[in-house]
Amino acid sequence: MLEPVTLLWLLLVAALIFLIAAPLLKMLLISFEEQETGDFTLMNYATAYGRQRYLDALRNSLLLGLLSATISTIIAVPMAWAVSRTDMPGKGFTWAMVLAAFVMPPYLGAIGWILLAGPNAGWINQVWRAVTGAQDPLMNVYTFSGMAFVIALHSFPLVFIFVKSALDLISSEMEDAANIMGAGTWTTMRKVTLPLVWPSILGGFILIFLETIALFGTPAIIGIPARVNVVTTQLWQFFEDPVRVEVAAAYAIPLLLITICLIGVQKLLLSRKGFVSQTGKGGERRQIKLGPWRWVLFAWCFGVALLAVVKPLLVLLQASFAKAWGRGLSLDNLTFRNYRMLLFEHDMALQSVWNTIWFSAASASLALILALLVAYIVVRKLFRFADGLAFLAMAPFVIPGIVLAIGFYAAYAGPPLMLYGSALLIILAFSARFLPIAYANAQASIRALHPEMEEAARILGSGRLQTIRRITAPLLKTSLLGGWLIVFIVASRELSAAIFLVGPRTRTMSVLLYDLSEQGNFELVSAFGGILLVITMVFVGIGMKLVGRDFMLRRD
């Protein structure tokens, strides 16, 4: 007899194949095809790796990914620990700043940082010169490290959210045990607390690495003036006329191998260690008293907030209310015209706002449902080959958005499905693109959930699906809402996949922002960015309220 769960498993396989395997397979196939004839050839690979410049771009991407992920981890782990486990002041502020850094589209942040740390006109450098009389700039955003830093300032929230939600689940008893054995706060954190959340740190690190090497906006805005070529800007070159999709595919495919390696490494590092911290047996969570050190931690959080959010936001805010941003801060340069134009006069602005909200919400829901089911099957090892599903679910992260979009376009835009120009095409592409985030989130949550609780239900006669519905899902509710929010936010700022798939009626805010930025109209770009941020913050506020209430319930 076919159990419902087996049916579900088959459906899941079909969904993943549709969303991920088919577009990828299409890419893999064309990477071995001759452009006009479709005959088998290896020439695409020879072309893709035949030049030093192309190899340099690959190396630059890997280095950039490592550097950004490292900086992000250094920034985020102390913040997560401070917010989750200690009595540091200003936690609400820190949370808000982390979310603000996260919802700010990276290209918007990059523009802000160009204004802040441009070698000649950047505010920071102007102040520095005025104060010290120096000739050389203090910071130059147009460098490799400058670019990595700017990317990290907008990706560290991934590590923060992962690590914090893992830390939230650890009960103080484990730390108490260490304390009783004579370990101080510092040693306990290093030897007990952090190792328990090691999967989350590693997961966040890997996601940022992968997100960085797939990023297009920031490398285009900062990397080109900095004369740093990376994989995505190189891929762009393969799309120049004559378009060499085949070569681009060949150039993109080894990135998949990197993913396989990374997942392998992750498995290796996490194997044979227990990270179960949620056992259903209760447990108390207390804040660690830090004394004066709490101000040191707060200073750290404040500094990060200043760099990641406050400063770029101030610069953009100034531009959004300016008649001409080149004229700087002055009263006669102030205007509401940019906002009025967008809200009341612009043809596409409001339509794109609505598109963004509902595409993102639909994608987040779809991605999360899939991710939850896959993660459950993988973590509980319900079927053989479950790891294959995990790989599929993680794979989209390394595919640059533009390549994924082309895979989707090639596979589904034309007959038989004819999805071109429809909202569904974008929602499907977004779901596929952000499945890894949802998956990593769901997997980490389920991993922390001891099977005993489900087994208890099973022993009492509940079926597998009922157990998931009645036991597993309610236990995961909070972290799932967190996962949904993350996908919603990243989808709402997604650019590279969207730009290729939007039709006349399905333009999103990020695409419109990019269009406006190409037009050099940064006053309007800033104002529109401001609207995007406000909308996202409203959604985040609603979500946080719900998450917060849930936390309260659990403590009772």
Added chain:
Amino acid sequence: MMMIDRRGMLALGAWAAATSKAFAQGPMPEHERVLYEAAKREGEITWYSGQYSAEASEAAGRAFNERYPGVRCNVVRSTSQVAFQRLSQDLRAGVAQCDILSSTNGGHYVQLKRQNRLMQFRPKNADGLLPILRVADPDNFYQSSVLGIYLLAHNTRLVSEADAPKSWKDVLDPKWKDKLAVGHPGFSGAIGLWAMEMRRLYGWDYFKQLELNKPQIGRSSIDPVTTMNAGERGVGVAVPSASTLFSISRGNPLKLIYPEEGVVAALSPSAIIRNAPHPNAAKLFMEFQTGVGLSTAVRLLFNESIRPDVPPPDGSRPLDQVKMLAPSIEDAEKGVPEVRDAWRETFGI
């Protein structure tokens, strides 16, 4: 790739509406009327537009709708490369969606023409275009629909008018080290054309000397305008007049410089796809583009008028008083990839 698109969005309601209304109510010549009747039966036309900015494309679409009620223009605006990619995918999948392709990349048309994928049609209105635009293709597979002007500009706060460079050659002076900004031929077709013209005038050595001045390289030809607005660099090289004029209209301290050697003119055509689902509406749209309708709509957004009987955008010189350097589409197809490659060797990006 990005060439003429991007422009501002000053489509200030009343003004634009009044002008387009006048045009919409003007008399319709016989050849347009015949096409219009046939087009009404088809009901719509799909325009893949990569030439004008989203706003200008939408404005042109609206002007078309007002002039020819009953024929709806679906504007599918993207970058030219994406528009072409989309069309190629359509053709490969055997789907007929696109009626008219407007790309800033002349090579697209050469390729499509070679593959026999374009419809032969000469709009009558093309006879009234600026002389250099009248015959884009002797075989009439494509017709001029946009003209972009690229020149020098300076930030008047950082560089005084007396000090500002007067010619393309002037920017090679070492006194401009770390003060120049320029786009990238890999991102902007117009920068490719400009590079071809500089190579023709001064040889590739021009760029080796330019690199000694360490220009800040952006992507689109508009990036230097932004860079000048921010005050990061004082002189923009090969910037589009339209975006610069728009920036000036917002109060940014910029000024156009018409170089002594001449401005670089980027001409791009539009073409009807052979399997166009709405062939008569497509022909009507070609008449609209080459007629006064398109120029009237886009000049309000600081795009050049392509007809002598429609005045140029405010703040620019009439094009019959300006020397223009304009490579042909065929030369560009061969030359742009060459200079793009050479650029990457010289500038390392």
